[in-house]
Amino acid sequence: MNLLLSSVERAGYTVRLMGRSLAFAVRRPRLRATVALMYDGGLKSLPVVAIVALFSGMILSLQTGIEMVRYGQGEMIGALVAQTFCREFGPFMTCIILVGTVVSAYAAEIGTMKVSEETAALEVLSIDPVGYLVAPRILALTVMTFLLTICADVVGILGGAIVAANQLDLSYERFLTRAVETLRGRDWFGLPRDVYAGLVKAGLTGFVIAAIGCAQGLLAEGGALGVGRAVRRAVIASIVMILVLSYDFTWLVYRAFL
């Protein structure tokens, strides 16, 4: 019961933190700090996102391609890889990587500042830690999740194309033509819906996981062990929220609006 209550309390705190961070981001955006955090947290994750996306695209293309070629559906590999990446794989993979590289770092940084009284020092200086520390981090990760997902989508599809061309006797041109066609298939507000929905989902999830990391950091107490607990909670809660949001958003876009 206590565990449930404390989980609800933490969730409530995280939601309040999201609201306050948004208010700070609108009222007094810290653009310089945000850009620095985008570089430090987000852009430095680009190589790992690219490598994972490349190999995921290659694996997806090979695993599905072998079967599809056997049933005479080789032409559809491009469509399958493109839709899978843009709808689900790109955002999901990017967010999971960012949980490991950035969200855990947010929880550790802010948690260490909390236990070493630095956040208290900000408060007594009349500087709100939410505006100074949290809002730029949330804004930076939201934007970077969006941008890195574009990169993951592109690199993943290219990875699929490389395997299709070299292992499945499908030309780059045929693979990519199918990929582009399928994404163009159903427009939504003038944009390809699959791409649009995937990117909005990525941005939204980035916002939520950044808030989770910062909230767990601010709730840390009890020295180094407390910081460790905060990081662990942040990672677990973020992964769960990625899955929950991913399902809900997919339902909303592909079922509720159809």
Added chain:
Amino acid sequence: MIRVEAVSKSFGSRHILRRCSLEVGRGETLVVIGASGSGKSTLLRILIGLVRPDEGRVLVDGKDVHALAHRDLQLLRARMGYLFQSGALLNWLTIGENVALPLFEVLRWTKTRIAARVEEVLDLVGLSGTRDLLPDQVSGGMRKRAGLARSLAMSPEILLYDEPTTGLDPVTSHIIDQVILDLKEKLGVTSVVVSHDMAGTFRIADRVAMLYDGRIIAQGQPSEFQNTADPLVRQFVTGALEGPLKDKTAREAPKEAR
């Protein structure tokens, strides 16, 4: 100027403060002494609104600190400075940037004005020439003085010191005591100092109060503490091994909750 009225605070089942009452006049230096874990730091945190008391209230110039709206509390804190035990400097900022932080974030001064003020307060605490060093590059005593410089940057009327000399060598301790005396004489600052350094206490105190078992058990002039007949106070002041404090301290020695 500061009035503490019957303040009580517990963390779980542990009573930290029990109906403590104190008064500090304008320009006065009150030193609160007591064994480790006697509730001194908690009292200081309650004074500046970092910790909410379970009972009682704290009035600063007649305003109840814990009944103030967030904005009003920030305005009040802008008139107060707080020196943390560790200095609580932000580790990624230089000493100069740490001192400049409230001037930039709260008062929003121009760069030229901030630079001049930073030089002035660093000079006041004997840290000229350390502006561009990171907190990790200076000694513990210098970090404490830098924390003091940051607290002084906004010219506070009230300064709260949490064990300003703990962990420092006797000469550095004496330097910090001298800074506290200078601030009182030159700027008329009202101070509440939490300490268990008796030599320093008698150097800087106008009045002394002793916390024991969550209660204020004695208040008076430093000379009264030096010549006291109270066995508890006498043992603490002299540091004698035998006496009523020994068993209690050895048995409880609790860590103050943050």
